Amino acid sequence: MKISNFTRLTGLLLVAGFFISCGSSKVNVDQLVADNKYDQALTEINNRLTEDPGQPGLYIKRAEITAEMAQDINPELRKDHYNRIVTDFELSAEMGANESHLATIDSLKQQYWKTEHNSGLRIFENNDGINVYETAKSHFLNALIIRPDAVSSYKNLAVAEFNLGNIDAAISSLESALDHSNEPSAELYENLGYLYLEKGNPAMAADYYEMANTDMTEDINLAYGLINAYISNSNHEAAASMLEILVEEYPDNANLRNVYGTQLYEITSNIMDDLKDAYEENDTSLAEQIKMEAVGMGEEAETQLIEAFKRDTTNIEYLESLAVFYNNLAANYLSIAKVAFEDHKSELRNRADKLINFATDYYGRLNEIHPNNSGYNSKLTTLNKLKNN
Known part of the structure; x- marks a missing residue:
C-alpha cells in the first residue's frame, strides 16, 4: 500500500511538473x-x-x-x-x-x-x-x-491633392469633410466653390459660394470667387448685382469698377439682342422701351469703366476695357440699325458714330504705348474705315 501510494504521488508530481513546465515556457x-x-x-x-x-x-x-x-x-x-x-x-x-x-x-x-x-x-x-x-x-x-471622420485630415488631404493637380480628388476630400461636419464652416464651402470653379463647373461653384452665406462686403476674396463663378456661368445679372453692392462699399476700388462696367456691357449686349428681336417682330412699343433700356445700361457701363480708369490711368487693362467697350457697343448699334424702324435708324447710327470716335481715340492711345501691337493696329484700321464710310 505504501509503495502504491508513493507511486500515485509520484505520478501526480509528474503531471504537476508537466503543467508547470508548460506555463514557464510561455514566451514573454x-x-x-x-x-x-x-x-x-x-x-x-x-x-x-x-x-x-x-x-x-x-x-x-x-x-x-x-x-x-x-x-x-x-x-x-x-x-x-x-x-x-x-x-x-x-x-x-x-x-x-x-x-x-x-x-x-x-x-x-x-x-x-x-x-x-x-x-x-x-x-x-x-x-x-x-x-x-x-x-x-x-x-x-x-x-x-x-x-x-477626421474633418481636418480631409481638408489637408485636399490641399495636397490640389497641389498635385488632382482637382477631382481634392473636391472629393472636401466633400467628405463636409459629410463629416456637424456645422460646416464658411471656409469649407468657399474652398469647394473655388475648386469647382477651377474644374470648370461654375454652376456648382456658385452653389457652394452661396452656401457659405458670408457677408460679401466683409470678405472680398469670397465675393470675387462668387462673382467669377457667375461670370463663368454667363450669369451677368447676378454678377452685376453683387458688384453694385461692392462698388458702393469700396468706391475707390478700380478693379471692381472695371469688372462691374464689363458686366454691365454684357447685359447691354443682351438687351441689344432683345431690341433686334423687337424690331424684327415689328413691336413698336416694346422696341422703344428696350431701346431706352439699352441706352441707359450702356451709359452706366461706360461710367463705371471711366471711373475705373480715372482711379488708375497707368493701368493698360482699364484703358483697353474702354477701347473694347466702345468698339463692341458701336458694332451692336450698327447691327441693330440695319433692322430698326426707319425713324430709329438715324439715332442709332449717330450713337454708333460717337462710339466709333471714342474707340478710335482709346485704341490710338493704346497704339502709342504699344506701337508694334498688331491687334491695336488692325482695330485702328477697321475703325478708320468705318469713320470714312
Whole structure:
C-alpha cells in the first residue's frame, strides 16, 4: 500500500511538473517587443488567439505591435498596417472588450491618427515641391484609415491633392469633410466653390459660394470667387448685382469698377439682342422701351469703366476695357440699325458714330504705348474705315 501510494504521488508530481513546465515556457510578448522582435511577438500572439480567440486584450496588443512596425517603413507603405490595426480594434470589441479596453482603443486611435496627421502638417510647414505633397498625402490617407471622420485630415488631404493637380480628388476630400461636419464652416464651402470653379463647373461653384452665406462686403476674396463663378456661368445679372453692392462699399476700388462696367456691357449686349428681336417682330412699343433700356445700361457701363480708369490711368487693362467697350457697343448699334424702324435708324447710327470716335481715340492711345501691337493696329484700321464710310 505504501509503495502504491508513493507511486500515485509520484505520478501526480509528474503531471504537476508537466503543467508547470508548460506555463514557464510561455514566451514573454512584451520582452520580444522591447527587443524589436516584432515578427516573433506577432507569431506568439497569433498562436494564443488560435487557441483562444476570446481575448480582447491580445487584439489590442497585436494592433500596438503593428503600429510600431508601421513606423519603420515609408508612409506610402503603411496602408495595410493601419487597416490591420483597425481590424484588430474591431475584433477586440467583438470579443467582449471591457470599458478599460475600449478606453485604450480610443486613446490609441487618437495617438496613431495624431502621429500621421501631424507628420503631414510638418511636411507642409517645412518643405515645398511635388514630392513633399505626395508624402503629405500618404500621411493624411493613413490618418483617415484610423479616423475616417477626421474633418481636418480631409481638408489637408485636399490641399495636397490640389497641389498635385488632382482637382477631382481634392473636391472629393472636401466633400467628405463636409459629410463629416456637424456645422460646416464658411471656409469649407468657399474652398469647394473655388475648386469647382477651377474644374470648370461654375454652376456648382456658385452653389457652394452661396452656401457659405458670408457677408460679401466683409470678405472680398469670397465675393470675387462668387462673382467669377457667375461670370463663368454667363450669369451677368447676378454678377452685376453683387458688384453694385461692392462698388458702393469700396468706391475707390478700380478693379471692381472695371469688372462691374464689363458686366454691365454684357447685359447691354443682351438687351441689344432683345431690341433686334423687337424690331424684327415689328413691336413698336416694346422696341422703344428696350431701346431706352439699352441706352441707359450702356451709359452706366461706360461710367463705371471711366471711373475705373480715372482711379488708375497707368493701368493698360482699364484703358483697353474702354477701347473694347466702345468698339463692341458701336458694332451692336450698327447691327441693330440695319433692322430698326426707319425713324430709329438715324439715332442709332449717330450713337454708333460717337462710339466709333471714342474707340478710335482709346485704341490710338493704346497704339502709342504699344506701337508694334498688331491687334491695336488692325482695330485702328477697321475703325478708320468705318469713320470714312
